[in-house]
Amino acid sequence: MIRNSEVKSILNRFPKFGDFSIGLEYAPRLPKGIIKETKEIVAYVRKFNDEVVRPNALPLDRKTHEDPDYLPYDLMKKANDWGLYTMWIPKMFGGKGKNLPSASFAIEEMASACVGIANVVMVHYLGFSSLLTSFNMRVTNRIIKDVLEGEKNGGPCLIAFAITEPGAGTDVEDMELVDRGKVVCRAERVNGGYVINGRKVFISMGHVSEWTVFYAYTDLKKPSQAMIELVVRKGTRGFSLGRHEDKMGQRVCPASEIIFDDCFIPDDQVLIDSYSIKKFTGRSQEEVMMKHFDMLASSSKAGVCAMGVGVARGALEEALKFASETEVKGKLLINHEWAQCLLAEMYKNVVLGRLAYIEANNANSHRGIYEMLQMKPIFYYLKYMPKSFFKMLSPMLNMNMTTWAMSTMYLHMKKSEDVNLTSGTSSLAKVAGSDLGIRNCQLAMDLMGEAGLRHDQGVEKRLRDSKLLQIYEGSNQMNRVTLFKGLIAPFFSQARVFNEGREDGI
C-alpha cells in the first residue's frame, strides 16, 4: 500500500518528464455542465451538417474548379442565420458564450462532412481569438458589436487573421524565429495612429471578412522587438485585396492576398503596440507578443487537430458505407477480416486524434486561455446569469482598468511552464490530428480501390482538403519542434531549440 505521505511526495515532484497526461490530472475538475452543453452543440451541428454542409460539400468543390473566383457568401449567410458566428463569443461581449473547448467538437462534426465549409464557419474564431488574446478589451468589444449586429440584420460580419507574408510563413509563427524571416509589413508611427505598407498572403476568408486582425513591424531590422497588432476594416483607404489562391483543397474557403498601400490605422484600432504594452503590462514587447501568440495558437491548433479528426471520421464513414454495400468474392467487404482490421485501424485513429485535442483543451483550461472560464463557479455563473446582467457589464469592457487587469493576469503573470505546457500540447494535437486525417483518407482509398478515387465518393476530396491541415497553423515540421521545445527540452538541460544565431537558445 502506498502511504499518504508518499502520495504527497509524488505529487510534489510534478512536473517530471513523462508525468500524467494533463487530461488525467485536470478532467475531474471540469464542471459537469460542459459535457451536457457540448452534446447539445454537437446535436445542433449535426442538423446544420444535414441541412447545409452535406448537400453543398461536393457541388461547391466542383463549382470552385469551374469558377475559381467563387466566394462563399451563401454559406456565410446560412452559418450566420444559424447563429454560428457568435456561438463561441463570451457572453460579456454579447455572444452566446458556449464553452470554448466545445468548439473543437463542433469543428470535428462539421469537418466530418466538409473541412472546407468547417473553415468558412470556424476560421472567424481565429480572428476572434487574436482579438481576445490581445486583452485589449475596448477594441475587441467594439468589433464584436459589429459581429452581433451582423447576426441581427442578416449580413455576416466576419473577422480574418493575417500574419503570413510572402517571405515569412514559419518564421512568424514563433517570436524566436521572427528575426530570421523577411518581413516587409511596415508600420510607421504618425500623429493619431500608424501608416501601413506591405503585403500578407494566404489569409483565410480575407476577401469576405469585414475586419482583419493583422501584424506589422515598426522596425523591419528587429521585428521581434517591433511587432504590433492592429485591425483594419474592409473598404479602408489603402487596404485592398489581391488574388485568392487556386489551391489543392478546401477550395470553398478562399485564401487571400491583402495589400496595404499607405493605409492609415487610427489608434483606436491598435490592439498591441509599445505604448499599450508600457501602459498595461510593463513587460518587453517580445515577451508580451510571445505570450499572446502562445495563447492564440494553443486554442487554434486544437481546432486544426479537430479538423483532421473530422476528416479521419468522414473517411471512416465513407469506407464503412462502401464496405457495407460492396461484395468482394461473394461476401460483403465488411465481413472480410482484412477489411475489418483496416476499419478498426481507422476507428482507432479517430479516437486517438480526439484524445489529442481534448488533451490540448484541458491544458488550455488548466493553465491557459480558458482557465477562468472553465472554473466551476464561473462557468455556472456565466451560463445562468440573465442577458441584462451582461449588458450592464458591457461599459466596463471599455475601461482602461479592465484591459490592465486582463493583461496583467494573462500576459504578465503567466509562467513559462504554463506556456511550455499549452504550446507543446497544442502542437502535439495539431500534428496528430492532421496526420491522422491524411492517414485515414489513404486507408479508405486502400479499401475502396478505384471507387475511392472518384470525386463523387468524397474521399478524394477529403484527401485534398486534409493536406492543407498539415501546413497551416505552422507546418507539422515546425510544430514537432514546438512540441520538443515545450514538452521535452525543459527536462533536458543540454537541449537547445532555435539557437541558430542566438546565444541563449530556449
Ligand SMILES: Cc1cc2nc3c(=O)[nH]c(=O)nc-3n(C[C@H](O)[C@H](O)[C@H](O)COP(=O)(O)OP(=O)(O)OC[C@H]3O[C@@H](n4cnc5c(N)ncnc54)[C@H](O)[C@@H]3O)c2cc1C
Ligand atoms: C490553406 C491555407 C490557409 C492559410 N490561412 C492563413 C491565415 O488565415 N492567416 C495567416 O496568417 N496565414 C495563413 N496561412 C499561412 C500558413 O500559416 C503558412 O503557410 C505556414 O505557416 C507555413 O509557412 P510557409 O508556407 O511560408 O512555409 P515556409 O515557412 O516557407 O516553410 C517551408 C518548409 O520549411 C520548413 N521549415 C521552415 N522553417 C522551419 C523551422 N524553423 N523548423 C522546422 N521546419 C521549418 C517548413 O516546415 C516547410 O516544410 C494559410 C496557409 C494555407 C496553406
